[in-house]
Amino acid sequence: MSPFDLTAFQAAHHGAAIFTLPGRTQIEITGADRASFLHNFCTNHIKGLAVGQGCEAFLVNIKGRILFSVLVYAGPDSLWIETEAGQSAALLAHLDRYIITEDVQLVDRTQELSQLYLCGERAETLIAQTLSVDRNSIPKPGQTVVNGVMVRRHSFGPTPGVSLVGAASEIAALHELLVAAGAVAGSSELWEALRIEAGTPRSGVDLTEDHLAQEANRTKLAINFNKGCYLGQEPIARIDALGHVNRLLCGVITDEPAQLPAGTEVFAKLDATAPSGTLTSTSVWPENLRAIGLGTIRRELALDGAECFLGAERVPARVRVWSER
Secondary structure: OOOOOHHHHHHHHHOOEEEEOOOOEEEEEEOOOHHHHHHOOOOOOHHHOOOOEEEEEEEEOOOOEEEEEEEEEEOOOOEEEEEOOOOHHHHHHHHHOOOOOOOOEEEEOHHHOEEEEEEOOOHHHHHHHHHOOOHHHOOOOEEEEEOOEEEEEOOOOOOOEEEEEEOHHHHHHHHHHHHHOOOEEOOHHHHHHHHHHOOOOOEOOOEOOOOEHHHHOOHHHHOOOOOOOOOOHHHHHHHHHHOOOOEEEEEEEEEEEOOOOOOOEEEOOOOOOOOOEEEEEEEEOOOOOEEEEEEEEEHHHOOOOOEEEEOOOOEEEEEEOOOOO
């Protein structure tokens, strides 16, 4: 029996499913030097963002290892950083230490704001109808503001997605309106399965200081090699010049129904004694109950469709690699 509501699962693909994302970190950066400041401490081209545009980025240390995986959105008077729940204190401390004379203010808005996520083939249409906003006017990724609510176009799962970020009362009212308009409420467990299926990593879980930036396998989305100098730029540029890293973040899916915990080791061969990687996120796919997961594995195994074996039981599985990242 599936642990998921299959109605919500179907809506997340062919209709519209709605999820609450409690506590996601929301940092607002203001001041005349905000763009140049953040540009100097992350991997993407922040100074190139026009108002309304967004991007993925990594904040890395001097060795090019990932401290935070974030989304950045440019507003008319501020930049917004969004990432996983529970990272605001560490993120603020990391950035604040580098403010010397710059006109930059960092404000933690996490406790002031709530977030909804709507996904599925009808998600953008439903948002457009409910908020009277032209979805084509919002870049992907990007944001606009409607009646004080930030509408962010970015997909965490395998189908189109939109986040709504605003005051708790406004978000609660929008939740009611969207459900009344046909959105189906989904669980946190389903959201986790969808983001694993799409290969979307969680900062602090799937991507940590143990990972070099290119090991995230999101280079095209999160790293700009023409932006100039920034903290950690030299090792990242060196890796690009040399050609590759030895590990990549990939997915797996078992051949048969299974349940596997995070921490499950990945083996290249049935009789292998040394693991080729470890799963950091796991779930099951609602339609067939096969186990799915994300983890960093050795490059020689990081081939889409490659056979692998999971855990002490050596559960047969296949590697999943997402292209164009």
